Amino acid sequence: QAVVTQEPSLTVSPGGTVTLTCGSSTGAVTSGHYPYWFQQKPGQAPRTLIYDTSNKHSWTPARFSGSLLGGKAALILSGAQPEDEAEYYCLLSYSGAWVFGGGTKLTVL
């Protein structure tokens, strides 16, 4: 089974920009992996921010964006807010089977 890798932790200053990445043990991440990004705060269910690489839901704050970058999927947060402190998970699809990354704990400090 493929392994999906994320940075275990990142720190960003309020108002700053940070990039979270999502890599695959099988090679470059492509749009064919249909990358998803989720935000999860303690005690809450995950909330989908980005689907299919770069598409946003109506509830996704404009400061979040998704892309492919250097063979990985990327979640870019521009203008971090204190409420963005959370765990972020990416998800890749491998011929229908889903594999989640281990998550990135984002601290806004």
Next chain:
Amino acid sequence: EVQLVESGGGLVRPGGSLRLSCAASGFTFSNAWMSWVRQAPGKGLEWVGRIKSKTAGGTTDYAAPVKGRFTVSRDDSKNTLYLQMNSLKTEDTAVYYCTTGGNYWGQGTLVTVSS
């Protein structure tokens, strides 16, 4: 408004069985591919399995750790998704979420497997 409400969690002995339900509303359930995702205490998200819509064949796929023990099914007349869990192990202890193809999530139901 899309709503997913899981139920059926609880304490079960190792080797036991449990059936989870996910009641859906606010969208055309019969057209949706539905998945179960779990999260062990203090751990990350783990995909459990999926069922396609009947028009897409209604087939199921499972993650390796649960294949042969868990079964995902659906009742489109009741807008309900199910997860039948057999031969439960302590490592199956987790909050179980249902999700519509990764876009909408329920609040989860806790399954504890312990003697």
